[in-house]
Amino acid sequence: MAKYRKLGRTSPQRKALLRNQVTALLYHGKIVTTEARAKEVRKIAGHLIAMAVREKDNFETVTVTAKVPVKDKDGKRVKEVVDGKKVTKFESVEKEIKKDLPSRLHVRRQILRVLYPVVYVPTEAAGRKRNTKEVDLVAKLFDEYGPKYENRHGGYTRIIKKGPRKGDAAMEVILELV
Structure with missing residues (x-):
């Protein structure tokens, strides 16, 4: 049995897709995707949140x-x-x-290997370029998700089935943080 799903893509494409979806999940709290992708994203996100919970006070x-x-x-x-x-x-x-401390710094760098940088762009048109800010997702993991999930051992995400997609009938799901 395979350790992961190939998702019909080459390795660099698959890694980029999963990194992108994990970043979106941690930033927004929920994403809509296919069932196979959601199951793969859930593994990665769970691992990152577990590391953040372990090092939140360090x-x-x-x-x-x-x-x-x-x-x-x-x-x-x-x-x-x-x-x-x-x-x-x-x-x-x-x-x-x-x-x-050294162990938290190591975890921070491991998390940064997976997540893409996120830039917040305000919705109002005036000064959009000037008011852009880079969002620190690692700090969000340590400060927000760490205390939220500290008494929980795994199971940080939930998959809700939405139904088949109109174009190709792939099962669409909502993947969200619990």
Whole structure:
């Protein structure tokens, strides 16, 4: 018996498809796909969530001092003249950051091997390019899904059958996080 389904694709195509669907599932919480794909995506997503649950509290909080540019009411940087040149004005700010311990850092890098980067684009037309943000899915796994599933041993996803697809009669399902 095979360890995985080939899904009628070559290895690089299959890996890209599964990575894409796992990323979409973790970002949106649910996806609509075929039954065979859903069963494969479920394995990968379950593994990633299990790693995140195991390492969710494995960090230390560190206080660091950062130089941050001073901004005016419009959000633009404040400039000052020093020796005849315009220079951005900075202020020192103390921040608390989470510093990963070695095992959590290793898990973070393993998760990043699977997930694609996600960019959030706002729906309103004005300033769409300027307001895009990269979403940190690994932080979402550690901070949101880790505590949510900490008392659960597997079974993080649910498959709900939707019925046959109109074009090719493939069984369509909804794969969602429990």
